[in-house]
Amino acid sequence: MTRSIVPVACCLAAACASGSALRQRADSVAAEVKVARDLNAEACAPRELATAEANLRFARLALDQGDSRRADAHLGTAAPAAHDAVARSRDCGKQAVAIKDKPEPQAPVPVAPSVTAKDGDGDGVPDVDDLCPDVPGPPERRGCPLFTDRDGDGVSDDIDRCPELPGPKENFGCPWPDRDGDKVADKDDRCPDEPGSPDNQGCPHRERLIVVRRDRIELKQQIHFQPNRAKILRDSYDVLDEIAQAVRDASVTVRIEGHTDNVGKRKENVTLSQARADAVKEYLVREGVEAKQLTAVGYGPKRPIASNSTRAGRTLNRRVEFRIEEATN
Amino acid sequence: MALRGTIVACLLLGCGPVTTTSVIDDADGALLRARAANADGYALYEATLADLYLAKAREEQGHARYADAQALAADALRFAQAAGRKASERRTAPAADDAAVSKR
Numbered sequence: 001m002t003r004s005i006v007p008v009a010c011c012l013a014a015a016c017a018s019g020s021a022l023r024q025r026a027d028s029v030a031a032e033v034k035v036a037r038d039l040n041a042e043a044c045a046p047r048e049l050a051t052a053e054a055n056l057r058f059a060r061l062a063l064d065q066g067d068s069r070r071a072d073a074h075l076g077t078a079a080p081a082a083h084d085a086v087a088r089s090r091d092c093g094k095q096a097v098a099i100k101d102k103p104e105p106q107a108p109v110p111v112a113p114s115v116t117a118k119d120g121d122g123d124g125v126p127d128v129d130d131l132c133p134d135v136p137g138p139p140e141r142r143g144c145p146l147f148t149d150r151d152g153d154g155v156s157d158d159i160d161r162c163p164e165l166p167g168p169k170e171n172f173g174c175p176w177p178d179r180d181g182d183k184v185a186d187k188d189d190r191c192p193d194e195p196g197s198p199d200n201q202g203c204p205h206r207e208r209l210i211v212v213r214r215d216r217i218e219l220k221q222q223i224h225f226q227p228n229r230a231k232i233l234r235d236s237y238d239v240l241d242e243i244a245q246a247v248r249d250a251s252v253t254v255r256i257e258g259h260t261d262n263v264g265k266r267k268e269n270v271t272l273s274q275a276r277a278d279a280v281k282e283y284l285v286r287e288g289v290e291a292k293q294l295t296a297v298g299y300g301p302k303r304p305i306a307s308n309s310t311r312a313g314r315t316l317n318r319r320v321e322f323r324i325e326e327a328t329n
Numbered sequence: 330m331a332l333r334g335t336i337v338a339c340l341l342l343g344c345g346p347v348t349t350t351s352v353i354d355d356a357d358g359a360l361l362r363a364r365a366a367n368a369d370g371y372a373l374y375e376a377t378l379a380d381l382y383l384a385k386a387r388e389e390q391g392h393a394r395y396a397d398a399q400a401l402a403a404d405a406l407r408f409a410q411a412a413g414r415k416a417s418e419r420r421t422a423p424a425a426d427d428a429a430v431s432k433r
Contacts, residue, residue: 046374054381061397158420 019063022071026059029075032082039089052082209239212246217254217322219243223280230275232283240280243322244287247294255295255323256280261314262301274298280320295325349390349399356383356406363413371419375412379405 055078130143160173176185189202258273
């Protein structure tokens with residue numbers, strides 16, 4: 001029985017002693033925090049002072065809860081923070097005023113921060129009174145200029161949402177966004193995700209896929225369909241978009257002609273070529289061309305442009321052509 | 330009767346976590362609002378205190394010490410509100426104050 005009581009008693013005694021020591025440590029940290037406060041640490045070292053005060057409170061709470069380990073950890077954070085707060089505040093805290101005709105010169109001189117009359121920005125307001133010690137400003141504004149504008153964009157920092165980056169006032173002092181970084185702001189960029197040149201509204205210059213002649217639109221790339229069907233393949237969308245734009249801009253009437261090679265039954269080929277011409281017309285109408293500007297005709301194998309006896313010739317014969325019939329206006 | 334007693338006991342026990350969570354949420358919201366008003370620039374002391382107290386409140390809540398957690402969260406809320414108020418005041422104050430803050 002006695003054997004078991006002794007270690008427990010030892011532990012309790014050690015815990016009490018440890019708790020007492022921690023409380024003493026907390027008191028000394030509290031004293032340092034008070035010194036920091038007196039030196040105006042709330043303005044000079046706000047983060048350090050807050051860290052010291054908060055951790056001091058947490059340490060005391062942990063001690064009340066009987067958690068010495070945690071209390072020790074909090075004091076370990078509070079003590080250096082308080083020390084830093086004092087150190088940082090000594091340079092910028094409230095200055096002591098020296099009284100020349102002090103009545104009792106024998107009395108011990110209180111420890112106080114040294115008085116400095118430095119005026120770093122030379123504006124006539126000593127740094128101790130200067131709210132802007134690095135920028136000249138009149139005394140009536142406590143040494144600060146009327147407005148600060150660090151990025152020099154003409155939007156004063158108090159209303160500038162990007163005080164470090166120049167930007168127009170229409171965008172609250174921030175530069176206009178430019179996602180593709182091509183120097184053309186997204187608001188003016190027709191291709192905001194693709195770098196391009198300013199003379200092409202931020203879009204890259206592309207080689208044109210069509211040439212508009214007097215009587216026809218020449219294609220540099222043939223329109224592709226699914227085999228034996230009238231479904232346009234995606235790789236032909238660009239050329240069709242250009243055709244649509246050209247027809248819209250030129251205000252002409254265009255005949256869309258579908259042609260096939262001579263493989264298979266003639267009637268089926270005519271039907272297929274008509275369906276393909278119709279599909280192209282439908283696409284162009286979807287792209288904003290007026291339906292009355294377009295006619296679709298399927299000729300089947302009637303009008304070959306190459307020999308159907310070779311594979312290359314048959315490939316050339318399977319095609320869509322665009323004939324310009326007349327101007328609509 | 331026993332069932333009713335059990336329900337009442339459960340409700341009473343449940344109040345601690347619920348109330349604490351509510352105060353922590355309030356403090357969290359207040360701190361977010363203060364930060365949005367640039368409290369880190371204009372009221373760093375209050376914002377730091379609110380931040381630390383809020384973190385500690387969450388820690389205490391994690392250890393199921395709801396009374397302590399609630400007290401810490403209430404303090405965090407108070408500091409966050411003070412930070413928000415100070416930041417708003419200083420934002421609307423004359424340029425001299427703003428300039429002073431930007432130099433810190």
